[in-house]
Amino acid sequence: MDFFVGIKGKDFVMVCSDTSASHSIISIKQDEDKIVPIDDHKVFCIAGEAGDRVNFSEYIIANVKLYALRNETELSTKSVANYTRGELAAALRSSPYHCNLLLAGYDKETGPALYWMDYLATLNKINTGGTGYGSYFTLSLFDKMWHPELTPDEAVAMIEAGIAEVKKRLVVAPPHYIIKIVDKDGVRVVKNV
Amino acid sequence: MAESQYSFSLTTFSPSGKLVQIEYALNAVAAGATSLGISATDGVVIATEKKLPSTLVDETTVQKIMTITPSIGVVYSGMGPDFRVLVRRARKTAQTYFQTYKEHIPVAQLVRETAAVMQEFTQTGGVRPFGVSLMMAGYDDNGPQLYQIDPSGSYFAWKASAIGKNMTNAKAFLEKRYSEEVGIEDAVHTALLTLKEGFEGQLSGSNIEVGVIGPDRTFKVLSEAEVNDYLQEVE
Numbered sequence: 001m002d003f004f005v006g007i008k009g010k011d012f013v014m015v016c017s018d019t020s021a022s023h024s025i026i027s028i029k030q031d032e033d034k035i036v037p038i039d040d041h042k043v044f045c046i047a048g049e050a051g052d053r054v055n056f057s058e059y060i061i062a063n064v065k066l067y068a069l070r071n072e073t074e075l076s077t078k079s080v081a082n083y084t085r086g087e088l089a090a091a092l093r094s095s096p097y098h099c100n101l102l103l104a105g106y107d108k109e110t111g112p113a114l115y116w117m118d119y120l121a122t123l124n125k126i127n128t129g130g131t132g133y134g135s136y137f138t139l140s141l142f143d144k145m146w147h148p149e150l151t152p153d154e155a156v157a158m159i160e161a162g163i164a165e166v167k168k169r170l171v172v173a174p175p176h177y178i179i180k181i182v183d184k185d186g187v188r189v190v191k192n193v
Numbered sequence: 194m195a196e197s198q199y200s201f202s203l204t205t206f207s208p209s210g211k212l213v214q215i216e217y218a219l220n221a222v223a224a225g226a227t228s229l230g231i232s233a234t235d236g237v238v239i240a241t242e243k244k245l246p247s248t249l250v251d252e253t254t255v256q257k258i259m260t261i262t263p264s265i266g267v268v269y270s271g272m273g274p275d276f277r278v279l280v281r282r283a284r285k286t287a288q289t290y291f292q293t294y295k296e297h298i299p300v301a302q303l304v305r306e307t308a309a310v311m312q313e314f315t316q317t318g319g320v321r322p323f324g325v326s327l328m329m330a331g332y333d334d335n336g337p338q339l340y341q342i343d344p345s346g347s348y349f350a351w352k353a354s355a356i357g358k359n360m361t362n363a364k365a366f367l368e369k370r371y372s373e374e375v376g377i378e379d380a381v382h383t384a385l386l387t388l389k390e391g392f393e394g395q396l397s398g399s400n401i402e403v404g405v406i407g408p409d410r411t412f413k414v415l416s417e418a419e420v421n422d423y424l425q426e427v428e
Binding site for chain 1: 294295299334
């Protein structure tokens, strides 16, 4: 089961994902990067059914890129979130995409933003959140530790506390994780756990 | 002339490389009432003559300047009914964009989509080009903008321009009067003076229409009283 969490800080968004790719009981690889860049300042964390994840993310990313090429301007995080939700909603009553996802982005004018979406095309703008079994163990922990002026170091500490909790209490906890940050300088890896 | 032999079908080029129906559509525009637009540092103004066929027409029900979105307005020269159709399409395009992205469509994109519709009608069987040129005024994150869209589907961004009957004189007048630093208030005055140049009779709030958009990004058609106030300042 994929583990994703996202935390919005003062002027950044930090996301963490596990790095295992598995097929039923077989672990295929332990160093898979599942945080996918949409453009220089936005990323997707998509969990769910294998084929749908990749197909859906590639579809959205291609359309976002097309918009940027056509109009010589990039979409805002809010626009991408609503566009993605719209695509999930349109497919829902015929051939749904079974994906839950986090969208993390940084816009120059409006700052950091974190959105949570599920396979039913629910869209919520959040400060902290996650998908998968792992998130159940981390949500209340984040509620306790989060505050609006969060710094990147505090966010890393929060995520590491969350990972520790998951490893302790989740029966099939993934062993390795990758933490990335999205801010005014773009997307980069903070840490591999 | 050999040209006229090719004027029967819109979708056939003439030997000189023209699509004659589009030329004729531009003639329809040039026969229409004068409209103009001026882009200022902090907004855009568009204005038009509202010449009605008879004094018996209830001029309060005639509206030539239309709002497409709260931050984009448009005026035309040419055939009124064709304008209505384009306004309808443009409004739908703008709402579809908002539905998808939950953000307002940028002016340049709406212009492009509308121009694409007009171009479609120059390359499809069984239709004729639209007999209007549009002046679209808007304010978005790229600032105040003014665009002209022609029946051919070509579009241009202008600092100031005029279309319709008196466009050559009006454009010459604007060329002399226009400056890059002009603010929205001065632009309204200049617009009224430009309309006055080619106007037969006395300008008043009931025979012209003025639309303005400022830094509040809200397009507004001025009321008759407001137009009369501006006219008094100009006299």
